[in-house]
Amino acid sequence: MYRQLTADPSAERHRRAYSDRPGGYTFRLDDAELSRFRAMAENAQRHEDRLWSRAGIGAGAAVIDLGCGPGALLPVLARRVGPTGSITAVDADPVACAAARHVATELGTSTEVVCADATDTDLAPGRADVIMCRNVLVHNGARAGALLSHAAALLRDGGHLVSAEPDVDGLDFGAARAEREYDRRWAALMRADGNDPALGRGDRLADLLRRQGWRVVDQLCWTDALVIDRSPAWAAADAIVGRGFATAAELADWQQALERRRAAGPLRCSLTMTAVLAVPPGGSQSR
Ligand SMILES: C[S@@+](CC[C@H](N)C(=O)[O-])C[C@H]1O[C@@H](n2cnc3c(N)ncnc32)[C@H](O)[C@@H]1O
Numbered sequence: 001m002y003r004q005l006t007a008d009p010s011a012e013r014h015r016r017a018y019s020d021r022p023g024g025y026t027f028r029l030d031d032a033e034l035s036r037f038r039a040m041a042e043n044a045q046r047h048e049d050r051l052w053s054r055a056g057i058g059a060g061a062a063v064i065d066l067g068c069g070p071g072a073l074l075p076v077l078a079r080r081v082g083p084t085g086s087i088t089a090v091d092a093d094p095v096a097c098a099a100a101r102h103v104a105t106e107l108g109t110s111t112e113v114v115c116a117d118a119t120d121t122d123l124a125p126g127r128a129d130v131i132m133c134r135n136v137l138v139h140n141g142a143r144a145g146a147l148l149s150h151a152a153a154l155l156r157d158g159g160h161l162v163s164a165e166p167d168v169d170g171l172d173f174g175a176a177r178a179e180r181e182y183d184r185r186w187a188a189l190m191r192a193d194g195n196d197p198a199l200g201r202g203d204r205l206a207d208l209l210r211r212q213g214w215r216v217v218d219q220l221c222w223t224d225a226l227v228i229d230r231s232p233a234w235a236a237a238d239a240i241v242g243r244g245f246a247t248a249a250e251l252a253d254w255q256q257a258l259e260r261r262r263a264a265g266p267l268r269c270s271l272t273m274t275a276v277l278a279v280p281p282g283g284s285q286s287r
Contacts, residue, residue, distance in 0.1 A: 032229045034099065037072035039226060044134065044164065044273070045076045047222040051277045052080070054218055055130045055160040060084040064128040064154055066118045066147070067091060067136030071100030077132065078109035086110040088128070092117045119146040126156045134164040134275075137208065141194030148212045152280035159283070161214065164275035165205050168197035171231070172270045178257030179231040179267065185245045186233035192245075200274040213281030224271045230258055231267070 045052065057063060059082045065073055068089035077087050087109055089100045097115040104111040114121060118136065131151045137144050151161055169187055173179040187197040199205055206216045233240070240246050246254075261267065 033232075033235050034070050034072070036226065036228050036232065037069055039228075040135075040224060041072040041076050043224050044073070044275075045080075047224075047273075048162070048164065048220065048275045051162055051218055051220060051275050055162050055277055057081065057130050057132075057162070061129045062086045062127060063088070063130045063132055064123070065089045066131055066133040066151060068100050068113070069093075069096045069135070071096075071103035071113070073132065073134070074100065074103045074107060074111060078107040078111065081109055083108050087112070088123065089113045090116055090118055090121055090123075119143055119150050121150065121154070123154055125153045128154050129156060129159050131155060131159070131161045133161065135166060137163060137205070138165045138168065138190075138195055138197065138199045141196075144208060145212055148209065148214065152214075152283070155280055155283065157283065159280075160217070161209075161278045161280065162275060163205060163209065163278065164273055165200040167200040167272040167274070168232075170198065170201060170272050173231065173267065174269070176231075176257075176261055176267055176269075178254045179233075179261075179269075182240075182246070182254050183231050183233045185240050186231075186236050189236065189240055189243060189245045192243075200272055202274075205274045206276050206278075209276060209278050214278040215281075215283070216276055216278050218277040219274065221272060221274045224273055226269050226271060227266045228269060229262070229266060231269070234258075 057077065057080050061081045062085065063077055063081060065077065065087060068074070068091045071089060074087060074089060081087065089104065089111065091097050091100065092115065094115055097113050100113045104113055114123065116122060131154060133151065137147065140147055155161070168190065171183055173183070190197045196204060199208070206219050209216055237251060241248055241251050
């Protein structure tokens with residue numbers, strides 16, 4: 001699937017313009033990433049059902065998935081909003097948009113995929129009952145405020161935001177030492193870009209929203225037990241080495257450790273997520 005998506009050279013050129021800059025999104029989409037996103041999306045709806053229901057993610061709702069990535073959440077959202085609901089999926093990465101479009105064709109819900117920056121989408125204001133934004137603010141550091149004020153404009157009066165972010169600092173790989181070390185460099189790169197890798201820890205996400213004037217209505221924290229092929233940090237390998245947070249020799253060492261560990265079976269790791277239900281500044285009372 002990933003090879004099909006990157007076969008279009010113009011999509012790859014746009015992706016590079018989007019992500020090959022300090023502060024840009026550092027992950028490369030590939031099959032390992034696609035399966036991780038899908039597993040996380042299925043787990044999310046199980047753990048966050050209370051928040052999603054309070055937000056109004058049910059039959060007939062108009063939902064925007066801001067920073068939709070490869071569209072892992074779309075089948076889950078489509079199951080909830082059904083044929084009378086609608087989904088608008090937004091991402092700045094053309095390769096992610098191509099993957100999301102591919103997913104959208106198989107859904108029985110009206111789904112539009114828009115390739116745009118989440119801080120300025122050109123979508124009509126007030127069109128959404130709910131904005132879902134997950135694993136996105138953690139990559140947006142200084143731009144989080146602009147993203148949240150645009151999200152507020154896209155919500156109808158009485159609409160809700162469901163925001164969920166990981167605690168990347170707390171990723172636990174058990175005995176896989178190379179993965180742990182690699183992850184430490186990734187977290188350092190995130191910090192250098194002005195991101196908080198522990199955004200999904202404690203009250204940090206809720207505090208970020210409150211600082212931007214949002215009212216936090218509900219919040220929960222859960223731990224995702226993932227069985228994955230490799231640490232998510234591998235998706236940021238180009239940026240980690242390209243920007244000097246690890247040497248090519250270190251990467252080669254970690255690659256060998258990865259191959260040895262792979263031979264022993266998949267990697268089990270735990271990742272803590274915090275999900276927050278919020279209403280925008282000046283928004284009316286939530287249900
Ligand atoms: C880690 S993925 C998460 C995808 C999806 N939300 C999920 O949880 O499965 C983050 C996605 O957000 C997108 N993204 C990050 N910042 C963005 C921005 N400012 N505008 C549009 N997309 C953005 C990235 O391109 C990437 O596809």
